[in-house]
Amino acid sequence: MAVRVQDKDFDLGAEVAAFCRGRADMGAIVTFTGVVRDVGGGLKHMLIEHYPAMTQAAIEKIEAEAVQRWSLGDSLIIHRFGALEPGDRIMMVATAAPHRADAFQAAEFLMDYLKSRAPFWKKEVTDTGESWVSAKDEDEDALNRW
Amino acid sequence: MAVRVQDKDFDLGAEVAAFCRGRADMGAIVTFTGVVRDVGGGLKHMLIEHYPAMTQAAIEKIEAEAVQRWSLGDSLIIHRFGALEPGDRIMMVATAAPHRADAFQAAEFLMDYLKSRAPFWKKEVTDTGESWVSAKDEDEDALNRW
Amino acid sequence: MIDVVYFAWVRERIGLPKERLDTTSATVRELVTELRAREDRYEAAFADLSALRVAVDQELTDFDAPLAGVREVAFFPPMTGG
Amino acid sequence: MIDVVYFAWVRERIGLPKERLDTTSATVRELVTELRAREDRYEAAFADLSALRVAVDQELTDFDAPLAGVREVAFFPPMTGG
Numbered sequence: 001m002a003v004r005v006q007d008k009d010f011d012l013g014a015e016v017a018a019f020c021r022g023r024a025d026m027g028a029i030v031t032f033t034g035v036v037r038d039v040g041g042g043l044k045h046m047l048i049e050h051y052p053a054m055t056q057a058a059i060e061k062i063e064a065e066a067v068q069r070w071s072l073g074d075s076l077i078i079h080r081f082g083a084l085e086p087g088d089r090i091m092m093v094a095t096a097a098p099h100r101a102d103a104f105q106a107a108e109f110l111m112d113y114l115k116s117r118a119p120f121w122k123k124e125v126t127d128t129g130e131s132w133v134s135a136k137d138e139d140e141d142a143l144n145r146w
Numbered sequence: 147m148a149v150r151v152q153d154k155d156f157d158l159g160a161e162v163a164a165f166c167r168g169r170a171d172m173g174a175i176v177t178f179t180g181v182v183r184d185v186g187g188g189l190k191h192m193l194i195e196h197y198p199a200m201t202q203a204a205i206e207k208i209e210a211e212a213v214q215r216w217s218l219g220d221s222l223i224i225h226r227f228g229a230l231e232p233g234d235r236i237m238m239v240a241t242a243a244p245h246r247a248d249a250f251q252a253a254e255f256l257m258d259y260l261k262s263r264a265p266f267w268k269k270e271v272t273d274t275g276e277s278w279v280s281a282k283d284e285d286e287d288a289l290n291r292w
Numbered sequence: 293m294i295d296v297v298y299f300a301w302v303r304e305r306i307g308l309p310k311e312r313l314d315t316t317s318a319t320v321r322e323l324v325t326e327l328r329a330r331e332d333r334y335e336a337a338f339a340d341l342s343a344l345r346v347a348v349d350q351e352l353t354d355f356d357a358p359l360a361g362v363r364e365v366a367f368f369p370p371m372t373g374g
Numbered sequence: 375m376i377d378v379v380y381f382a383w384v385r386e387r388i389g390l391p392k393e394r395l396d397t398t399s400a401t402v403r404e405l406v407t408e409l410r411a412r413e414d415r416y417e418a419a420f421a422d423l424s425a426l427r428v429a430v431d432q433e434l435t436d437f438d439a440p441l442a443g444v445r446e447v448a449f450f451p452p453m454t455g456g
Binding site: 011012013014016017020022023024025026027028029030031032033034035036037038039043086087098100103104107108111 | 157158159160162163166168169170171172173174175176177178179180181182183184185189232233244246249250253254257
Binding site: 180195196197199200203204225236237257260261262263265268269278279280281286 | 299300301347351352369371374
């Protein structure tokens with residue numbers, strides 16, 4: 001179980017390899033990677049702000065909840081902050097479980113909670129100005145399924 | 147969109163990096179990796195047999211169905227055959243989509259169909275003998291949700 | 293002439309991966325009946341059809357599929373991919 | 375004395391990331407009323423409480439949370455992680 005909040009990039013393959021090295025009891029590994037999208041075509045960069053005194057503990061609490069709900073052998077959450085460009089990785093989640101249903105569900109749960117309960121805020125800086133990304137109702141609604 | 151059936155191993159990080167290089171329209175990448183589990187502790191290796199004349203086309207058909215159902219920017223399926231040891235990667239699926247719900251659902255759909263509709267058969271060779279892995283009712287039932 | 297291929301424990305019970313047959317069977321089910329009558333090893337392989345799956349010309353189908361014009365029939369247990 | 379911290383557009387509207395206050399407010403809601411009365415920039419930031427979230431000592435809570443013994447209150451818009 002690990003949580004890292006960092007400004008630097010991460011290497012998905014290396015992280016997953018380190019995560020499950022030498023284990024033969026986990027049949028299923030699911031990863032999610034979030035990438036900066038440039039929907040309108042004019043995005044210069046995305047600024048990710050967070051609440052340093054709270055972020056690590058808030059994510060660890062979400063992770064602990066996932067571990068309690070599903071049969072997980074391991075989990076990893078990395079979330080970046082700072083200025084990111086279109087196509088850059090923002091964050092990743094990895095889950096390892098004996099069976100695929102647990103690995104998938106835990107990863108989806110982690111993503112839903114990270115979206116709306118981890119203290120990050122995104123601002124888009126485009127050619128024509130800047131604006132904070134609004135939380136979506138559907139992201140809040142997604143929590144109701146758990 | 148790509149499907150590869152091969153005996154050699156694959157590198158998850160390299161595959162995912164190649165898969166989405168230079169794209170800033172896909173916000174979500176989900177991967178699943180299946181790993182050989184040694185549940186009882188005596189597994190020497192797992193032999194994976196397949197139906198070469200059918201495998202590639204059968205998987206491409208499953209992939210085409212996923213592309214039709216969800217908004218996917220790209221997908222990749224790699225499945226190995228031959229003799230694998232505990233902890234070895236068996237297969238991987240990767241999906242890229244603008245939003246996470248499509249990427250997750252398409253990956254789960256692909257896995258459910260690969261489990262029961264792609265022509266692979268697994269045999270476990272242990273210290274005490276060998277036996278074919280039985281299909282599980284729950285894997286067949288999983289198809290009903292789609 | 294039709295190619296008949298076997299996988300996993302079906303292949304092991306019958307003792308070969310592939311054979312070429314001259315058959316007048318009109319459906320997969322008739323072909324199974326014809327094979328079961330040949331030797332015990334076929335009888336052992338085809339004893340419980342609910343434990344078997346069939347593909348005709350590399351497409352999954354059922355035991356009522358017609359064999360007219362077919363080049364390859366495959367018999368195997370339920371698949372265990374992924 | 376209590377530390378009050380602001381994030382995202384709350385920080386921008388108020389014009390500072392953090393301040394230390396001497397307050398007699400018993401709850402977060404009372405603290406908000408006290409801040410709104412100070413200056414227009416606070417009024418602008420706190421005009422619509424439904425658009426705001428609050429954490430007390432780094433735990434998400436609601437506006438009725440008591441402030442007794444609290445060291446840090448944070449105000450911010452709904453989170454957009456992931």
